[in-house]
Amino acid sequence: MRVLVLIEERDGVPTGDSLGIVSHVAALGLYVAALVVGPAAEDDLGRLAGAGAQTVYAAALPQEPTCPIEARLALLADLQASAGFDTFLFATSALSVDLAGRLAARLGAGLIWNLSSLTMDDGRLIGRRMARGDTLTALVEWETLLRVGLMRPGAVEPQTLGKADQPLVVQIEAPKPSATGTVEISRSPSLGAPPLASAGIIVAGGRGLRVQENLALVSDLAEALGGVMAVSLPLVDMGWAPRALQVGQTGATVAPQLYIACGISGQYQHKLGMERSGTIIAINIDRDAPIMAFSDLAVVGDLSKILPDLTQLINKRRGSPP
Amino acid sequence: MKVVVLIKTATGGAVDAEDAFTRAARTAPGVIGPADAHALEEAIRLRENGLAHEAVCIALAPSSEVLGALREALAMGIDRAVLIADPAMEGADLLARSALVAAALSSEPADLYLNCTWSGDVDGTLLWAAVAERLGHPVMTQARHLSLAAESVTIERQVETGNVTLKADLPCLVEVTDTINKPRRASMKGRTAARAKPLAVLSLADLEAAPAKNGTRIVALQSTPPTRTPTLLEGPAATAENLVSFLETHGFLA
Numbered sequence: 001m002r003v004l005v006l007i008e009e010r011d012g013v014p015t016g017d018s019l020g021i022v023s024h025v026a027a028l029g030l031y032v033a034a035l036v037v038g039p040a041a042e043d044d045l046g047r048l049a050g051a052g053a054q055t056v057y058a059a060a061l062p063q064e065p066t067c068p069i070e071a072r073l074a075l076l077a078d079l080q081a082s083a084g085f086d087t088f089l090f091a092t093s094a095l096s097v098d099l100a101g102r103l104a105a106r107l108g109a110g111l112i113w114n115l116s117s118l119t120m121d122d123g124r125l126i127g128r129r130m131a132r133g134d135t136l137t138a139l140v141e142w143e144t145l146l147r148v149g150l151m152r153p154g155a156v157e158p159q160t161l162g163k164a165d166q167p168l169v170v171q172i173e174a175p176k177p178s179a180t181g182t183v184e185i186s187r188s189p190s191l192g193a194p195p196l197a198s199a200g201i202i203v204a205g206g207r208g209l210r211v212q213e214n215l216a217l218v219s220d221l222a223e224a225l226g227g228v229m230a231v232s233l234p235l236v237d238m239g240w241a242p243r244a245l246q247v248g249q250t251g252a253t254v255a256p257q258l259y260i261a262c263g264i265s266g267q268y269q270h271k272l273g274m275e276r277s278g279t280i281i282a283i284n285i286d287r288d289a290p291i292m293a294f295s296d297l298a299v300v301g302d303l304s305k306i307l308p309d310l311t312q313l314i315n316k317r318r319g320s321p322p
Numbered sequence: 323m324k325v326v327v328l329i330k331t332a333t334g335g336a337v338d339a340e341d342a343f344t345r346a347a348r349t350a351p352g353v354i355g356p357a358d359a360h361a362l363e364e365a366i367r368l369r370e371n372g373l374a375h376e377a378v379c380i381a382l383a384p385s386s387e388v389l390g391a392l393r394e395a396l397a398m399g400i401d402r403a404v405l406i407a408d409p410a411m412e413g414a415d416l417l418a419r420s421a422l423v424a425a426a427l428s429s430e431p432a433d434l435y436l437n438c439t440w441s442g443d444v445d446g447t448l449l450w451a452a453v454a455e456r457l458g459h460p461v462m463t464q465a466r467h468l469s470l471a472a473e474s475v476t477i478e479r480q481v482e483t484g485n486v487t488l489k490a491d492l493p494c495l496v497e498v499t500d501t502i503n504k505p506r507r508a509s510m511k512g513r514t515a516a517r518a519k520p521l522a523v524l525s526l527a528d529l530e531a532a533p534a535k536n537g538t539r540i541v542a543l544q545s546t547p548p549t550r551t552p553t554l555l556e557g558p559a560a561t562a563e564n565l566v567s568f569l570e571t572h573g574f575l576a
Contacts, residue, residue, distance in 0.1 A: 070460075092444060093481070094463075094464060094479065094480070094481035095481065097444055097447045097448055097451065097463065098447065098451045098461060098463050099451075100448060100451070101420075101447065101448035101449065101450065101451025101452040101454075101455070102451045102452065102454065102455040102461070103455075104416075104417060104420075104448075104452055104537070105417070105420055105451075105452035105453070105455035105456050106455050108417070108537070109417070109537060110415070110417055110536070110537025110538040111415075111416050111417055111448060111452070111537060111538070112538055113416075113444050113445060113448060114444060126541060130546055134546055135545060135546055136543060136544070136545055136546060137543075137544050137545070137546045138540055138541075138542070138543050138544075139540070139541040139542040139543075140538050140539070140540055140541065141538065141539050141540075141541050142537065142538055142539075143536060143537055143538060143539050144417075144537045144538075150444065150448075182460045182461075182462055182488050182489065182490040183488065183489050183490070184486060184487070184488055184489075185476065185487040185488065185489050186486070186487045187485070187486045187487070201574065225569075225574065234501065236480075237466065237499075237501040238501075243480075243485075250464075250480050250481060257574075258569075258572075258574050275549075279572055279574075280550065281565070281568070282552075287554070287556060292552060292554075293548070293550075293552065294548075294549060294550050294552075295550060295552050296550055296551075296552060296553065297552065297553050297555065297565075297568050298552040298553070298554050298555065299555045299556075299560050299564075299565065300554070300555065300556035300557075300560055301555075301556070301560035306560065306561075306562055306565070309561070309562030310562040310565050310566065312562075313562050313563065313566050314566065314569075314575065317566070317575060318575075
């Protein structure tokens with residue numbers, strides 16, 4: 001079995017999710033190679049080797065405005081043909097989902113997503129994936145000769161397997177993407193590391209706040225607890241808060257000691273961003289909201305009453321002015 | 323300019339079916355799914371703005387039980403609807419379903435194909451990308467804004483590193499998010515008008531679609547043990563005082 005992992009980078013450094021997949025596959029004793037798009041820095045090669053990559057393919061892609069999707073798709077399909085890879089693994093991201101779907105159709109490969117781990121059973125590669133709001137766990141097997149898989153964000157932590165050898169580095173040229181395709185017109189500057197990533201206490205607000213003024217109740221509580229405020233995607237979409245404060249699949253993935261979700265229903269997209277928090281408190285008017293099931297304390301009540309009371313009580317205990 | 327909207331009524335193989343079941347359970351049978359309404363709304367607006375001359379809705383399902391959803395789409399303002407009802411849809415995994423959807427869309431050549439999924443709904447996005455590959459068209463997913471020109475479509479999407487604007491030549495597949503618009507409700511007038519609109523029910527044999535093969539197989543299915551056991555505070559117990567004592571017990575007010 002020959003496995004190729006597409007390495008995603010954030011601010012020029014391979015993401016933990018990508019490195020985690022490499023070491024997860026290497027730990028199964030399988031041959032694993034990494035595909036890096038763009039210049040591969042010495043540090044990156046060291047990280048990939050440490051994670052267990054035996055070969056690193058470094059591809060130079062044409063400059064913008066060529067869209068990354070088509071160019072990467074052509075690259076992966078070419079590597080399948082020229083280097084005989086049979087298994088393609090991705091970390092789940094906005095870019096990789098489009099890519100993995102197209103690649104599976106192009107190669108006629110079975111597709112398994114939301115994978116939390118992989119195992120080998122009698123020479124067969126088996127994926128574990130969760131379904132139905134994570135209440136069911138399925139063991140799924142590929143029936144095709146070629147396989148495409150997407151790992152769930154944060155599913156596998158990078159391990160250092162202690163390989164001292166530098167991996168074999170193969171420079172490859174990017175194939176020309178097809179004539180019809182997507183073109184990138186503009187992109188906002190990278191957000192960099194969000195202030196949320198290192199926060200010990202996060203108080204997050206969602207759609208259940210109902211009116212924008214109520215966001216102040218969330219920031220007041222965050223301040224009283226010595227934490228920071230965050231929001232869920234709908235609030236960013238409504239223009240209530242900047243992207244940098246968003247927790248979730250397309251925002252920040254956080255793991256504070258305490259996470260208080262105020263008026264957040266707990267859609268899968270949000271859950272992925274905060275499920276590894278230490279203690280989770282959910283305050284919601286709807287006792288059946290999904291978030292109630294993956295919290296440590298589920299409070300059914302009215303935010304506009306509970307939040308100011310809570311802030312006041314905490315401030316009083318701390319002796320600070322209300 | 324013709325716009326085709328794919329709405330989600332199909333189920334899939336065991337695991338896919340479980341996911342589809344969760345989605346379907348949110349609405350009564352034969353009613354448009356909340357996400358699908360956004361894609362339909364976008365298509366109706368393009369036709370109303372004169373950018374498109376026809377807006378068509380397509381659904382694939384194992385049986386014709388879902389006709390109600392298509393009637394609802396017609397009542398909202400869609401011009402024509404097609405249901406591909408075929409037992410083959412049952413048990414089809416994502417790879418197989420992408421082949422069947424591609425066959426259905428090939429029977430309705432359009433300039434723009436729309437669907438809508440929840441932002442965390444990875445399988446819907448994967449399906450749309452796989453369908454685009456089979457049709458040989460570009461695909462743009464997670465669009466929060468869409469603008470249509472004579473030969474191209476431009477979208478804005480949110481990705482991990484920020485916002486990106488993308489443009490693609492037509493024909494193109496676009497997946498919109500549920501924040502792109504606020505869907506209308508069908509009016510009484512719309513419901514009356516819908517009765518006169520064409521609604522076709524076809525089978526895969528009518529499309530001359532080749533049988534689709536699954537690429538995956540479920541080996542075992544079990545319930546996931548809960549990761550947390552929540553303490554519930556409700557009614558008179560849901561007070562700020564009780565929250566404070568919880569925070570204190572867990573050492574957050576030291």
